[in-house]
Amino acid sequence: xxxxxxxxxxxxxxxxxxxxxxxxxxxxxxxxxxxxxxxxxxxxxxxxxxxxxxxxxxxxxxxxxxxxxxxxxxxxxxxxxxxxxxxxxxxxxxxxxxxxxxxxxxxxxxxxxxxxxxxxxxxxxxxxxxxxxxxxxxxxxxxxxxxxxxxxxxxxxxxxxxxxxxxxxxxxxxxxxxxxxxxxxxxxxxxxxxxxxxxxxxxxxxxxxxxxxxxxxxxxxxxxxxxxxxxxxxxxxxxxxxxxxxxxxxxxxxxxxxxxxxxxxxxxxxxxxxxxxxxxxxxxxxxxxxxxxxxxxxxxxxxxxxxxxxxxxxxxxxxxxxxxxxxxxxxxxxxxxxxxxxxxxxxxxxxxxxxxxxxxxxxxxxxxxxxxxxxxxxxxxxxxxxxxxxxxxxxxxxxxxxxxxxxxxxxxxxxxxxxxxxxxxxxxxxxxxxxxxxxxxxxxxxxxxxxxxxxxxxxxxxxxxxxxxxxxxxxx
Amino acid sequence: xxxxxxxxxxxxxxxxxxxxxxxxxxxxxxxxxxxxxxxxxxxxxxxxxxxxxxxxxxxxxxxxxxxxxxxxxxxxxxxxxxxxxxxxxxxxxxxxxxxxxxxxxxxxxxxxxxxxxxxxxxxxxxxxxxxxxxxxxxxxxxxxxxxxxxxxxxxxxxxxxxxxxxxxxxxxxxxxxxxxxxxxxxxxxxxxxxxxxxxxxxxxxxxxxxxxxxxxxxxxxxxxxxxxxxxxxxxxxxxxxxxxxxxxxxxxxxxxxxxxxxxxxxxxxxxxxxxxxxxxxxxxxxxxxxxxxxxxxxxxxxxxxxxxxxxxxxxxxxxxxxxxxxxxxxxxxxxxxxxxxxxxxxxxxxxxxxxxxxxxxxxxxxxxxxxxxxxxxxxxxxxxxxxxxxxxxxxxxxxxxxxxxxxxxxxxxxxxxxxxxxxxxxxxxxxxxxxxxxxxxxxxxxxxxxxxxxxxxxxxxxxxxxxxxxxxxxxx
Numbered sequence: 001x002x003x004x005x006x007x008x009x010x011x012x013x014x015x016x017x018x019x020x021x022x023x024x025x026x027x028x029x030x031x032x033x034x035x036x037x038x039x040x041x042x043x044x045x046x047x048x049x050x051x052x053x054x055x056x057x058x059x060x061x062x063x064x065x066x067x068x069x070x071x072x073x074x075x076x077x078x079x080x081x082x083x084x085x086x087x088x089x090x091x092x093x094x095x096x097x098x099x100x101x102x103x104x105x106x107x108x109x110x111x112x113x114x115x116x117x118x119x120x121x122x123x124x125x126x127x128x129x130x131x132x133x134x135x136x137x138x139x140x141x142x143x144x145x146x147x148x149x150x151x152x153x154x155x156x157x158x159x160x161x162x163x164x165x166x167x168x169x170x171x172x173x174x175x176x177x178x179x180x181x182x183x184x185x186x187x188x189x190x191x192x193x194x195x196x197x198x199x200x201x202x203x204x205x206x207x208x209x210x211x212x213x214x215x216x217x218x219x220x221x222x223x224x225x226x227x228x229x230x231x232x233x234x235x236x237x238x239x240x241x242x243x244x245x246x247x248x249x250x251x252x253x254x255x256x257x258x259x260x261x262x263x264x265x266x267x268x269x270x271x272x273x274x275x276x277x278x279x280x281x282x283x284x285x286x287x288x289x290x291x292x293x294x295x296x297x298x299x300x301x302x303x304x305x306x307x308x309x310x311x312x313x314x315x316x317x318x319x320x321x322x323x324x325x326x327x328x329x330x331x332x333x334x335x336x337x338x339x340x341x342x343x344x345x346x347x348x349x350x351x352x353x354x355x356x357x358x359x360x361x362x363x364x365x366x367x368x369x370x371x372x373x374x375x376x377x378x379x380x381x382x383x384x385x386x387x388x389x390x391x392x393x394x395x396x397x398x399x400x401x402x403x404x405x406x407x408x409x410x411x412x413x414x415x416x417x418x419x420x421x422x423x424x425x426x427x428x429x430x431x432x433x434x435x436x437x438x439x440x441x442x443x444x445x446x447x448x449x450x451x452x453x454x455x456x457x458x459x460x461x462x463x464x465x466x467x468x469x470x471x472x473x474x475x476x
Numbered sequence: 477x478x479x480x481x482x483x484x485x486x487x488x489x490x491x492x493x494x495x496x497x498x499x500x501x502x503x504x505x506x507x508x509x510x511x512x513x514x515x516x517x518x519x520x521x522x523x524x525x526x527x528x529x530x531x532x533x534x535x536x537x538x539x540x541x542x543x544x545x546x547x548x549x550x551x552x553x554x555x556x557x558x559x560x561x562x563x564x565x566x567x568x569x570x571x572x573x574x575x576x577x578x579x580x581x582x583x584x585x586x587x588x589x590x591x592x593x594x595x596x597x598x599x600x601x602x603x604x605x606x607x608x609x610x611x612x613x614x615x616x617x618x619x620x621x622x623x624x625x626x627x628x629x630x631x632x633x634x635x636x637x638x639x640x641x642x643x644x645x646x647x648x649x650x651x652x653x654x655x656x657x658x659x660x661x662x663x664x665x666x667x668x669x670x671x672x673x674x675x676x677x678x679x680x681x682x683x684x685x686x687x688x689x690x691x692x693x694x695x696x697x698x699x700x701x702x703x704x705x706x707x708x709x710x711x712x713x714x715x716x717x718x719x720x721x722x723x724x725x726x727x728x729x730x731x732x733x734x735x736x737x738x739x740x741x742x743x744x745x746x747x748x749x750x751x752x753x754x755x756x757x758x759x760x761x762x763x764x765x766x767x768x769x770x771x772x773x774x775x776x777x778x779x780x781x782x783x784x785x786x787x788x789x790x791x792x793x794x795x796x797x798x799x800x801x802x803x804x805x806x807x808x809x810x811x812x813x814x815x816x817x818x819x820x821x822x823x824x825x826x827x828x829x830x831x832x833x834x835x836x837x838x839x840x841x842x843x844x845x846x847x848x849x850x851x852x853x854x855x856x857x858x859x860x861x862x863x864x865x866x867x868x869x870x871x872x873x874x875x876x877x878x879x880x881x882x883x884x885x886x887x888x889x890x891x892x893x894x895x896x897x898x899x900x901x902x903x904x905x906x907x908x909x910x911x912x913x914x915x916x917x918x919x920x921x922x923x924x925x926x927x928x929x930x931x932x933x934x935x936x937x938x939x940x941x942x943x944x945x946x947x948x949x950x951x952x
Contacts, residue, residue, distance in 0.1 A: 068524070069528065159547060
């Protein structure tokens with residue numbers, strides 16, 4: 001079989017079976033591949049380039065915010081987890097350990113680094129002059145998931161950043177928590193064309209060991225929410241258990257206030273699931289590694305001239321990091337499919353007719369819209385189109401999100417609205433017990449975030465009057 | 477005690493006790509800190525910024541060479557190591573495993589990723605059109621060292637890059653091996669001001685599972701060699717054990733030829749050890765995160781004016797990523813010591829007298845040389861000085877290296893020259909047995925690299941005529 005004839009299309013429609021569509025796209029678009037160990041994955045270059053662009057964007061934010069990158073050990077003494085009781089309880093089921101380490105203590109593979117980092121902070125922080133201390137690390141973490149895993153969305157190993165900041169006061173910690181979750185939301189919007197809801201987590205969903213957690217949540221096409229990043233005000237719990245204190249200007253010792261915040265390679269899954277279509281991936285231009293692909297249309301008699309022009313364009317459009325697909329063994333049609341599958345935002349076709357008319361043909365990946373543009377204007381036109389694509393992808397996703405937020409005033413109604421793939425607002429008494437009951441009644445929906453409103457309403461579970469609205473959805 | 481009076485100097489002279497000087501500098505200059513687990517370390521922001529600059533430099537090289545970044549699982553099935561016998565034997569003593577993984581197979585913490593990556597390659601490579609395949613990953617690795625550990629130079633966890641390329645022919649693999657080791661040498665020279673010797677490893681020192689290994693070796697002030705990067709032609713051993721083959725243009729199946737190459741955070745240790753002095757670190761400007769530090773000299777009556785000028789300079793010199801040390805509680809002298817300890821290449825002082833004369837004072841970290849330069853020329857002068865410092869650090873280190881290469885024609889002479897902290901060239905029959913005997917006779921010196929020469933000489937161990945020269949030194 002010639003390579004030009006190998007079928008490489010997606011097996012099912014996105015609307016038919018999102019889960020199968022998703023994994024099929026990931027593998028065929030070469031974002032990910034299965035690993036030989038259950039729950040693990042290979043992040044292929046096409047996906048890793050997205051992660052690099054996310055890193056590069058976020059490193060600028062870190063710099064602006066005075067946060068420095070560092071690296072802490074991958075292995076954590078088990079006793080560290082035990083110091084902060086809530087934290088220990090939350091992570092215990094997911095910890096994996098090194099076998100027979102001779103140190104006399106069990107060593108855990110890091111699932112998150114609060115404890116190992118705060119051990120260092122307790123040595124480094126002495127005076128109010130050492131505050132604030134703001135560090136971040138980019139690393140791999142291991143969480144021995146028992147739930148069903150799914151590439152990018154839930155895996156036993158993933159890559160992430162975790163920021164860990166120390167402040168003198170609760171107000172500063174609260175401000176940092178808010179600032180960073182808003183930075184996450186802005187990044188999702190600006191870079192990934194991903195609209196999210198931002199808010200506080202309920203007590204039941206708060207990070208183990210934290211005082212308050214804020215989250216950004218995206219809504220997937222199947223009505224499941226995807227937590228895309230969280231930011232925690234850790235209060236003084238870790239400061240007290242790891243003895244992080246500073247001598248204030250008042251010459252007295254005070255415990256610090258701390259935050260931590262993180263997002264992960266899960267974002268790559270969100271991009272694929274939100275923007276993709278039946279032909280494969282659709283990458284938002286700003287996060288795409290290659291913004292355009294140049295495909296020369298080759299016939300024997302004009303091949304040389306067309307290739308020369310294609311190479312010229314490749315050089316001229318270098319700022320778009322273009323792919324020049326000049327592989328001789330593959331048909332143009334096969335190449336079109338390949339790059340559509342991989343989601344390259346714009347295809348630039350150049351054939352003998354284009355050459356005659358001193359033009360090129362541009363094809364948008366998101367809409368399939370085709371246009372001719374004169375050679376001399378091509379750079380400007382592409383820049384404009386890329387902006388338009390970015391904008392329209394966001395608007396489309398935002399419209400979907402907004403049209404899928406609804407509210408309910410009873411458990412029955414909540415269940416109906418969840419069936420309609422919506423994220424549903426309900427009045428709820430904010431206790432883990434009440435939330436657990438609603439979860440059981442809805443076959444697993446959880447509160448994704450909490451809003452405190454002025455107007456009282458009736459809790460759908462207890463019937464009590466409350467001012468707390470919870471957004472319910474099933475979640476990845 | 478006021479912060480201005482806290483002593484923070486290095487306890488011992490570099491020439492007195494290199495080992496103690498080294499660890500003292502690492503901790504006090506805040507490059508590294510000890511971790512709560514033996515053999516692990518914390519990489520603090522000051523060191524991590526060096527690693528980021530190394531990554532950024534090398535990512536450009538990768539791009540130029542058509543190598544793409546990816547990420548493979550951290551855990552590796554134990555059976556994978558067993559597939560390539562030499563590889564298995566080489567790494568067995570250093571493997572750590574996950575406890576009680578329920579998968580029915582032992583899972584190792586990655587010490588290097590040949591096996592897990594080549595498992596994927598065996599799925600991805602089908603045709604000659606898939607070649608060459610060139611991937612790299614930046615990651616952490618774990619080697620359960622039994623030797624004495626030393627921050628950066630030998631730790632149980634380190635960060636590195638590992639490139640893994642697949643070719644159709646031995647010639648291409650050999651060329652890639654050579655190209656990449658020369659890129660490493662160029663990076664050490666251009667970015668780190670680190671002169672190295674480049675050559676092939678002896679059979680005894682070849683990477684487990686490789687056909688040929690090339691290395692770059694630096695010489696530390698105590699006469700010990702430091703392997704700074706290696707590049708391997710893996711031959712077809714892994715291709716055969718992992719079944720990586722392609723259908724050639726001849727329509728027949730062929731095994732591939734492979735390379736792997738890597739360098740690690742060990743390079744940070746090399747920078748510290750080679751360039752540092754009794755005052756602390758000396759960072760080569762190109763790899764330094766902050767090229768300059770601006771220290772305003774503050775007196776009550778002129779403080780406002782001086783600070784204004786310092787801030788102006790801070791903005792003007794942004795391309796040097798300057799630190800502006802405007803901390804009010806610290807004396808100028810204390811600040812000078814602090815930034816000298818941390819190795820910032822140039823200190824920019826601005827005081828009331830400078831202000832009057834419309835000048836600033838520049839102080840080179842490497843030589844301590846002070847000069848005044850008019851305000852308007854300061855940017856240009858700093859750029860020139862940074863280049864000079866970079867150049868002179870390299871020349872100084874190169875002079876040291878060259879003057880410490882010697883040769884010997886007997887074991888006795890070899891031992892004497894090693895005592896003089898030299899790297900010593902001897903004729904040697906290239907077998908692991910002969911090398912083992914020389915190692916035993918010299919109390920642990922090993923061949924760092926091999927040179928094949930035209931002129932025959934007498935093997936210092938066997939007395940046979942050979943054309944192989946081995947460079948002997950003890951090594952970190």
